[in-house]
Amino acid sequence: MKKVLYIAASALVLLFTACTDKRDIDIETYGGKGLEFVHFENADDSWVIASDDESFDYDITVACTYKHEQDVTYTVSVGENTTGVEGKDFSIPVKSVTIKAGQYLGTVPVKVLYDTVGEGFILELVLVVDDALIDPIYGAASTITVATDKITIDWDWLVGNWNAQDTEGDPYVMAVSKKDENTAIFTNLWGMGSSIEGTVDFDAKTVAFKGPFNLGEAYNGDLMVAHFDEATEKYDDGIFYATLSPLGITITGMGYYLVGGDYDGYDFGTDTTKMTR
Numbered sequence: 346m347k348k349v350l351y352i353a354a355s356a357l358v359l360l361f362t363a364c365t366d367k368r369d370i371d372i373e374t375y376g377g378k379g380l381e382f383v384h385f386e387n388a389d390d391s392w393v394i395a396s397d398d399e400s401f402d403y404d405i406t407v408a409c410t411y412k413h414e415q416d417v418t419y420t421v422s423v424g425e426n427t428t429g430v431e432g433k434d435f436s437i438p439v440k441s442v443t444i445k446a447g448q449y450l451g452t453v454p455v456k457v458l459y460d461t462v463g464e465g466f467i468l469e470l471v472l473v474v475d476d477a478l479i480d481p482i483y484g485a486a487s488t489i490t491v492a493t494d495k496i497t498i499d500w501d502w503l504v505g506n507w508n509a510q511d512t513e514g515d516p517y518v519m520a521v522s523k524k525d526e527n528t529a530i531f532t533n534l535w536g537m538g539s540s541i542e543g544t545v546d547f548d549a550k551t552v553a554f555k556g557p558f559n560l561g562e563a564y565n566g567d568l569m570v571a572h573f574d575e576a577t578e579k580y581d582d583g584i585f586y587a588t589l590s591p592l593g594i595t596i597t598g599m600g601y602y603l604v605g606g607d608y609d610g611y612d613f614g615t616d617t618t619k620m621t622r
Contacts, residue, residue: 377581
């Protein structure tokens with residue numbers, strides 16, 4: 346079973362995300378110059394582009410950890426993992442970012458060329474800087490998944506294998522198959538191998554699941570998934586949904602609990618499963 350039963354412990358993780366004055370940098374911990382790093386604000390991002398958007402222009406934020414007394418400019422390149430075609434799917438008017446004197450942030454402009462772009466693409470941007478300026482936590486790249494409303498969400502789009510990722514745990518593969526014109530079968534939720542059936546509404550771009558479902562044996566009991574009512578904090582036979590979008594599938598509103606076995610009644614809590622290709 347992919348998930349682990351946590352009984353007694355939780356961890357507090359402190360994520361260093363804010364830019365800081367040079368005196369706040371721990372030289373021994375961060376190495377390099379000890380005082381200065383530069384990185385994209387987001388190592389991963391995703392955009393959904395629609396025909397009625399007011400603008401197709403985006404600003405990608407770059408952050409540094411040191412305020413310079415003069416403007417500083419860093420070169421930006423298109424990475425080898427990019428699947429889009431420059432000039433057809435996107436354009437970058439200036440392949441550099443300038444951070445003004447006394448500031449921590451600058452932006453790289455990116456324009457999605459909606460008229461000629463297809464269903465979507467991946468754009469990887471890379472900072473071309475000295476290795477000593479690269480924070481090992483953030484790296485030098487930002488990968489942006491771009492999806493457009495030119496994707497037709499139908500049975501051909503829905504059926505097949507998907508890469509699944511829950512809130513916690515390792516990624517795994519889920520399969521979606523067609524039972525009939527109104528019903529889809531999702532197999533291997535939570536990596537348990539079993540299937541759940543839902544009612545498909547392509548107009549609303551949803552799949553509705555009415556549980557509870559038995560996903561299989563765990564800890565000598567049965568692992569169940571069902572709708573979780575946030576107001577009453579109870580599981581019931583209500584509906585939880587998969588939302589279909591150009592970026593993939595997101596299943597929300599469900600929770601997991603055990604019936605019988607060594608931990609009868611144990612509540613794993615709610616979870617979100619994201620499925621991408």
